[in-house]
Amino acid sequence: MDISELLIFAVENHASDVHLSAGEPPLVRIHGDIRKVEMPALDAEAIHRMIYDILSDDQRKTFEEHLELDFSLSLGDYGRFRVNVFKQNRGDAAAFRPIPNRIPSFEELGLPKVLMNIARLEKGLVLVTGPTGSGKSTTLAAIIDLINNEMKGHIITIEDPIE
Template sequence: MDYLAQTILDDQQKETLKNLKEVDAGYGVSGLGRFRVSLFYQRGTLRIVIRAIPHVVPTIESLNLPAVLNQIAQVERGLILVTGVTGSGKSSTLAAIVDDINKRTHKHILTLEDPIEY
């Protein structure tokens, strides 16, 4: 696991893992795809969770999200917060909302995410 962590993480991420005992990162493998990687210590042992990031941005419908999100995505101004526990679909939900807005309008959209997935 240590070798994998050394391969995946840049110097700043290694320092974060050392100091905070956890770090999230994006990692790409040429010809294979992109991955979200979470590294953390549990009971003194390094653990790694790797999730594949789909090549295609999901839609609100394909994620079976409430239809009200389509209405929220059409609001002219405001702030949308997408929150939840690890693995609950926050990044996919946010990507679907942003993609919906981008397909209909020409707006400036800011997202704060770490790591960036889509």
């Protein structure tokens, strides 16, 4: 299974994360539970090849210099993925998180109306915080979408990693 097939599998199974680590089969997070993909464990060389197949020359250089790299990967109709590649004792490793093609509405997310009112203010600072996987990026996407559709002006976001 190559990286594209693995990510398509993740999207089709509604996985929120895909993890690659030497000595383990790929892991996916589905509805909060980490599950092993039904395939043999990947060795360090296989993961290295999978990662380097999706990196540009500049990205490879940055990864080799800093031992970590964050970037976005597009997979056609299956959407984009936020990717973090990093070094572990056993070799290269990676984490992939799908970025939905469609931005959910405030109503779909169950966000309070007061947040919609805050988003419509002409000035101010909004901090969206929480643990990994809690919906920060999705909430911010809904806020930015609302502002883009209803207001004129500039929006500045400070993100790490940038999505």
